Amino acid sequence: MGTRERRQREIADREELFLDIAQELIRQDGLLNLQMSRIADKSEYAVGTLYQHFASKEDLLLALMTRYVKDHVSLFQRVAAWKAPSRDRMFAIGVADSRFIRQCPDFFRVTQYALSEVAWNATSPARRKIFFEVNDPLAEVVISIVDDARRAGDLTLHEQNAQEISMATWSMCLGYHNLAHAEGVLEDFSVRDPYSLMFRHLQYLLNGFGWKPLFDPADHTAIEALIQRIDKEVFDEEN
Amino acid sequence: MGTRERRQREIADREELFLDIAQELIRQDGLLNLQMSRIADKSEYAVGTLYQHFASKEDLLLALMTRYVKDHVSLFQRVAAWKAPSRDRMFAIGVADSRFIRQCPDFFRVTQYALSEVAWNATSPARRKIFFEVNDPLAEVVISIVDDARRAGDLTLHEQNAQEISMATWSMCLGYHNLAHAEGVLEDFSVRDPYSLMFRHLQYLLNGFGWKPLFDPADHTAIEALIQRIDKEVFDEEN
DNA sequence: CGCGAATCCTGAAGCAGATTCATGACATGG
């Protein structure tokens, strides 16, 4: 009998439903106003049922993040498959990251909250494990690009491994996301578009690594052109 | 009469007391277990009194962060006053940042939570304003270093202003703090000491900017020596 | 098809903990 499997599928579907509704409610009323009982109401299930899926509200948020990560991974994988010099691909990772954040405006907010100590400790170990597993490919993609670069002679590692190199760009992207989402900071610095700044600074960083071919970050036109090319060739979208 | 002023001072003292206790409780039991009623108990004031100072629990946390920032600023100002080439001073900002985080282990956790949308929205506008004001000097110090560099001919800005340049290092530091504090990530990447990696990558970034004199980040001994010198000359501490 | 067992769903009750506010204590100043 496929009975058991059908059941399994039903449960999985229901979980997706809960997450869909949570996502919608967050978009509508903000993370702050997300209430378990509302999710239950909207889904026409009882609160107790919700709690059969998620150990806590935070657990649900972690599940939501985990789902988002799949989109993130698929963007990165497109970059990995892109036929381009290693340096352009590394840069495209930054572009992918920013595109992802733009596509999922709530993602960063949820992440920031879910990864804070307070929330993290209220999540279930099982879901944390899944979360890490789902995230793994992100790192793999980046590391493979670094490895390619080394093999192609575009980059000399100098006693660092590929993981360590990848942490540099990662941290910069992460930091920019933080700045971009911190209310008031950009206004103070009169930065119109934080991500165009991030792109430039990523190029400076890659230059610092001596990642060939070197690129002139002051050449705005060239950067713009590259980004447009990435959007077109990697993410098939205009602008 | 100094009556009014005395009263004012008493109130300010009490606020400090509340924050001291909150800080101690957080260190002891973790941010997660911080309870307003415990703060009240320990301070031998009523809960209501606590609420005459802070609009909410989150407001108290923001106040606590604001207090921490003063230490942060004083570290940065020591760097600003350091007699050293602009590039070394810029690097020392990164060192100061990491030292600050090390000194105040709870700071980052509180920040992460307090700046998340959920918590931020529960803070009072007045305190947010103060928070920004207190933070301002941080940026000023960094920007002044960039300006010095430009004036000294150590750095060419290429259509960027000093603020924009400073965002690059800022974002990298911020990103590294995030990574350093995200449970599980470093283990996955088998990074022993994230901050030694950050120091190296900051040097790569500064090289990328062409910030003179260029420095070889692969030279671990030289970096170590520089950091020791900074710890000694700027923060008067060994290691 | 009907039965008992197992599983699942339910939502009202429980609970934790942040926040409020009616009350009374205290200080001021006339």
Next chain:
DNA sequence: CCATGTCATGAATCTGCTTCAGGATTCGCG
């Protein structure tokens, strides 16, 4: 010494997450 305003108090309120005892549903089997 009283009238007045100010402040501290903590029990009561409120919000919203979480639990759990009971009822419904499904399943396997004779």
